Amino acid sequence: GNSVTQMEGPVTLSEEAFLTINCTYTATGYPSLFWYVQYPGEGLQLLLKATKADDKGSNKGFEATYRKETTSFHLEKGSVQVSDSAVYFCALIEPLGYNLFFGTGTRLTVIP
């Protein structure tokens, strides 16, 4: 079956620290992979995506590379800001699928 496993939070970092949130997946096919972010009291926003192996998704300083050999899609940012404080969800979808499978989410808090 399909599943996504994220590193457990919460994660607390100082401003300008380096961020890594680990995400690994299990899928029957060759899925597309996503990172969504949920700010307090808001909906889910697409942060970045990758649709095939070795693709790198990037947006707002965040990056993630689709690693088929390790079935991973780790989220990284070189220098976090207080405004990055949010819950981050890793997700996958099978080709031609409709169901996004989400990880459990990782809460990030960035302190000044």
Added chain:
Amino acid sequence: AAGVIQSPRHLIKEKRETATLKCYPIPRHDTVYWYQQGPGQDPQFLISFYEKMQSDKGSIPDRFSAQQFSDYHSELNMSSLELGDSALYFCASSSGGQETQYFGPGTRLLVL
């Protein structure tokens, strides 16, 4: 850019009552998805529609039903509400054949 619109944003109901949630997709998007996010949980897929036909079904209770109308908006009808139905309900939309789902702000349902 226009986003997914959901109404109402907040809803309070009592047990055994009914509720109707509405979703207006991004213009020219023909596929709509519904997700349920319990407190502190990851979003769970309920159901999806493509071109007004049900395209996939997830963990949607039999007490719930949904449909997509000719203008592509969708409604989620929830009957015999239970305390456990209290959650954030997201609608997402996409354009046929595209895997990226764009989420609305959600409807927060509280069942007392």
